[in-house]
Amino acid sequence: MMRSMMAQLQDEETLWQAVMARDAAWDGKFVFAVRSTGVYCRPSCPARRPRREQVRFFAAPAEARAAGFRPCKRCAPDEPIPPTQAWVLEVCRLLEEAGRPLPLNELSRAVGISPHHLTREFKAALGVTPRQYGEALRRQALRQELRAGESVTAAVYAAGYNSAARMYASGAATLGTTPNHYRMGGMGMDIAYTLVDSPLGRLLIAGTSRGICFLSMGDEDDPLLEALRREFPQAQIRPAGEDMRAWVSEVLAYLRGELPDVSHLPLDVRATAFQLRVWEELRRIPPGETRTYAQVAEALGNPKAVRAVARACATNPVSLVTPCHRVVRTDGSLAGYRWGVGRKRRLLEQEKHLAG
Ligand SMILES: [Zn+2]
Known part of the structure; x- marks a missing residue:
């Protein structure tokens, strides 16, 4: 008896977390009722959160109704959750x-x-x-x-x-x-790439007529090219002619410390709406400065999304132009960098030097 009560309490804690996060993934799995208002809601309901002690959980709307609660008008918990519409x-x-x-x-x-x-x-x-x-x-x-x-x-x-x-x-x-x-996997995309030497090793810049879609750094050419092909398995990929020269020379000038920033260069990236928002936010961090993942999440108006922000940084396909190297851990440590922590450190030092 004691044990099942404990289990129930733990479950309720999980449900309460879902309510606090307004996690739509839990919609349809349970509803929560508020004693003080007599109303029950979906987990994702946008209304203000009640105090924890006012809340009861029910597996289904019918159970909440049977207990004397009525459905919330804002989140309409009785309506079925439609498939993507x-x-x-x-x-x-x-x-x-x-x-x-x-x-x-x-x-x-x-x-x-x-x-x-x-x-x-x-x-x-x-x-x-x-x-x-x-x-x-x-x-x-x-x-x-x-x-x-x-x-x-x-x-x-x-x-x-x-x-x-x-x-x-x-x-x-x-x-x-x-x-x-x-355009699944870049199908129908015409991607040109250039491989050049840079102060941070070999540099691969790839783009379409619209902008840079991939910018990567490494020690050898083959892994860089393989990564490009993995990112765009269906695209036409060819060595660039003259078309990329301007972008390449700007990126090189930046890496030599002659340009403070390259975040103005055009991008051609495919992303989820959330990734786009994170990457936009990164491009607002001035060169020479850093932000923590938590600060970026805060700036997006979603302070709980720290891990999602970290994931979006880790999946950024265009280094330097989308300056994910300007995001660090809360304790100031550098965290990871897809292109090597050593490169991240050098970039930050150089930017700080230029800005100072
Ligand atoms: Zn509601």
């Missing part, structure tokens, strides 16, 4: 066409879903709100324009649209849906 993808498409955030009411009307439900389901599916998604698109479009160095042209718009389509694709991929134009 076509309308989520439709909202992505609308935002991509706009290339900027759209009013929630407008999106709501277009897909026939209530604004609240739309935001909640969109966030559960993609990890960001429709507004954050629209803002990421706008930043991306802006960068493309700056890179082209011209006013808003159809070409720039088209480029922005295409990269947005990749974002959409990667978001959709995490949902288990594969839109027709998802």
Whole structure:
């Protein structure tokens, strides 16, 4: 008897953690009821968290109702959890066409879903709100324009649209849906690469006509090339001609300490919406400075996402341009670096020297 009570308490602790984290992965697995309000909710309910002692857990909505609680109007815990919905993808498409955030009411009307439900389901599916998604698109479009160095042209718009389509694709991929134009493994991508000597060893820079998609450092050429092929197994990969020269010379100047930063160079990366947000945040860290994983998570408005931030840093395919080397542990130690901790240390020392 004692033992099963202990087991139950431990389980409840797990459930309580899920409630505190508003973890949508637990939706449909249990509901929690709040004694003071008489209402029960899904774990992901956006409403304010109750005090722990006010909370009871139930395996199913029917049990909570039988105990005298009523369903929350905000999170609608009685509604079944739908599989990934076509309308989520439709909202992505609308935002991509706009290339900027759209009013929630407008999106709501277009897909026939209530604004609240739309935001909640969109966030559960993609990890960001429709507004954050629209803002990421706008930043991306802006960068493309700056890179082209011209006013808003159809070409720039088209480029922005295409990269947005990749974002959409990667978001959709995490949902288990594969839109027709998802370029799996870089399918249809034309990637050119250059291998050069640098102050940090051999340097491989690979890119498309839109930007750098892979930047890696190592001691030998073969492992660098293999890593590129692993990242883009379906892409056409060829040695670069003249097309990459400008990017290569900027990166080399940076590594020689002649340029403070290369985070302005254009990127062409496929990523989940969350990875994109983390990488954007890394590009805001000024050269010569560092942030901890916790600070980056905080800046993203998601202080609990420290481990997810660390993962996003570890999977960054484009070193230097997305300066994941500027992220360190809370105790100031360097943590890992995909391209070697020694290189990370040298980069940070050089940047600090330049900045100071
Ligand atoms: Zn609720």
